[in-house]
Amino acid sequence: MSGVTETRLKVYQATALFSVLFALVGFSYNVWRLEVTEHNSNVREASFELLLQLAELEQVVYAAHYDRDLERGSPRDGWVKVGLINDLSGTCGEAVVASAAVLKAVWSSNWAQMAEQSSATDAVVTAIDDTRAEVRAVLSTLN
Template sequence: MNGIVDNKLKLYQLTVIFSLLFSLMGFSYNVWRMEITEHNSNVRTASFEVLLELELAQLEQLVYAAHYDNDTELGNPRVGWVKVGLIEDLSSLTNDQVRLKAQNLTLVWSEQWQQMLESEAASMEITAKIDLVRAEIKRLLVSLN
């Protein structure tokens, strides 16, 4: 009789241990999944802020207004500095590739903003970097799971 009780007790203990391990694994996976989801959400939000709030498009418009229209109001370099700074700040919430492209955009902007009024090459170089940031953000958004 003791053997039957001991076997049932061992089976019960194994069931409890297995249930506990299974629930811990499930909880750990859930926490990990929530972390990934939150990270992806932050990346999406930052990316959409750059794309949808039209920071890149507004910067591109600013370059075109400055170069092609000689409009110092719409093509104001100080506004451009703000846009470039915001793009670089938001890129820190994305990934390394977008961050790198945004830093390159900032570098090119800092080197070319004074020539963008007169030089088509300067304005084209700035807009090429804007297009690279835009393309990298699109790649990042497609890659998110």
Template sequence: MASATDARLKVYQATALFSVLFALVGFSYNVWRLEVTEHNNNVREASFELLLQLAELEQVVYAAHYDRDLDRGSPRDGWVKVGLINDLSGSCSEAVVASAAALKSVWSANWAEVAEERTAADAVVAAIDGVRAEVRAVLADLN
């Protein structure tokens, strides 16, 4: 009788141990999945905002160069947008950070000539396109 009780007790202990292990594994996976999902949501939101800011900066360049409208094509607005793009790039990837820094450098070198010089406007637009391509790559790589 004692051996039957011992056997039953070992089965109960094994079941309890397996249940606790299964619960810990399930909980760990759930926490990991929530962290990945939250990270992806943060990157996705920052990426979409980056794309909007890039489009608005491109509009500033076009308004300044093609329309000669210094109200909509204000270099001050351009500086604000470039700064915001640099700030948001940190929420994405290192490649986006690097391309945003390159955009800031190109803007810094060309902002004064964007209204008059086509090469300056083209250089800024090319840098914008570079950041846009990196942001799209980040969005494509999300899990």
């Protein structure tokens, strides 16, 4: 082969190799970005649902304590919401899981007295607020 043909062949091979490497790097980045986006989307959805459930639990507590309404302030509804909050917390990170566990423990030890005792109501509402703050902190870290 002539020198020109050999040089062209090397340039074509280098171009082909560079194209394959560039495609692999681009594909890898795209896959990584899609994974991050999916994770953030899952965390966002779970966080918003957690905030809704926390607000509904707070309504249950206030209905039981201030309104003495055992229908809207049903402890059974509260237990269901606390359970759902604990289930959803696993999607949002360790800090939310820990906060939800504290909320469950506080609810467990105070639900029977919250209709009559302000201290029980305050303890549950404080645990709700703490969990809400952890969820908001997680949301603020998403990109």
